Amino acid sequence: MRSYRQHCAVARALDVVGDRWTLLMVRELFLRGPCRYTDLHDGLPGIATNLLADRLRDLELAAIVQRVDAPPPVAATLYELTPRGHDLGPVLHALGVWGGELMARPRPHDEFRAHWLALPISRLTDRSPSQSPIMIQIHTGDQPLIVETLDGSVRARLGIAENPNAVLRGPPDIIIGVLRGQLALAAAKKRGLRVEGSAASIRRLQPSPSGKPR
Amino acid sequence: MRSYRQHCAVARALDVVGDRWTLLMVRELFLRGPCRYTDLHDGLPGIATNLLADRLRDLELAAIVQRVDAPPPVAATLYELTPRGHDLGPVLHALGVWGGELMARPRPHDEFRAHWLALPISRLTDRSPSQSPIMIQIHTGDQPLIVETLDGSVRARLGIAENPNAVLRGPPDIIIGVLRGQLALAAAKKRGLRVEGSAASIRRLQPSPSGKPR
């Protein structure tokens, strides 16, 4: 990207990560950890493959991403965030909070990947951290997702849980609506949500029944 | 900007503010409040005038900026942030923190405006909030800047103070280095800082004598 040539912290940051696609590439590596080229390409639907290669070089030069060779059985090149790249977490978080309000109006032809849900989910909290930790399996989008509590905080990662407290299936916005407490379980079921297991474990994550749209 | 077409909060945010120059325009309106077209143009050195006009239309459509007619004596069109635009504050803050570390290596030909200092300064705190508030006058860049404390927090605004506790003159990075406590007053004086008035009032804002560069 062409530099803004301004002696200002925001401009200096945008000189590095202000290019189209760049912050979304950081999002992918932040959410999924080390990725192969093909995984990155799949997590960034719409990007041209030459742009992905170009940007990876740029980010490597900027010391935000580093290239590592995976151990023998895999034998592929992996890309991962450097500590400096991981420091962009607060930027992704702030953008995610601001952009979250736009998600209320879904657009019909948008692509979706299950691991993108990890961003809004990591902002939730467990309302009863003193009780035993819970694990919820979510089936939406391309891959299954596990949501689990640990000391009051809530994390999400790709995978299949052994004995989840509950299993949710349905469209992503319905699932997020339920987890954020903006949609009651009963209403969500009418809009395509299917629930197995303990409804109480789900309610432990719901912040409050009041939504506050702008 | 062409949409990313992804059902993800970060991508949705970047669909709106991911264009080149857009976040810097928000920075200007955030730091200076309502601005005339010419003021914006001056605070965004390097932007092409047609781009500024285009982006202002886009931001108005996105309900981030609103156009207001100034009262008779001024008789100009003013641009200001809507509440939704003001909500981008945390995004600017996160980018500013991340980009702040890049400021350690200043680039020779970068433009500078005094009000840009308000971002790093607003992250400082008054270490002795129980004592009487202080006011420091800074002369650097294009316009004079007032730094003042209020209940422990520190704010900066353009203007000339009546009876400041101290007056600082010198290059912007030296002044920021001193205020952030990464540069001792004595060392700063050797590098071009001129100080009048109470050095103690300046030390009240310095967080700690240890810098922590990466």
Place this chain on the structure above:
DNA sequence: CAGCATCCGCTTTGATACTG
């Protein structure tokens, strides 16, 4: 198949000139 590089048409940007 993973990991690019090349080519090509289109859009966006930047520099400058001009106008009510």
Place this chain on the structure above:
DNA sequence: CAGTATCAAAGCGGATGCTG
């Protein structure tokens, strides 16, 4: 002051081809 008009250059998206 507050923009619009014009045009060349750069960037982007899509398709395709090449290499281990």
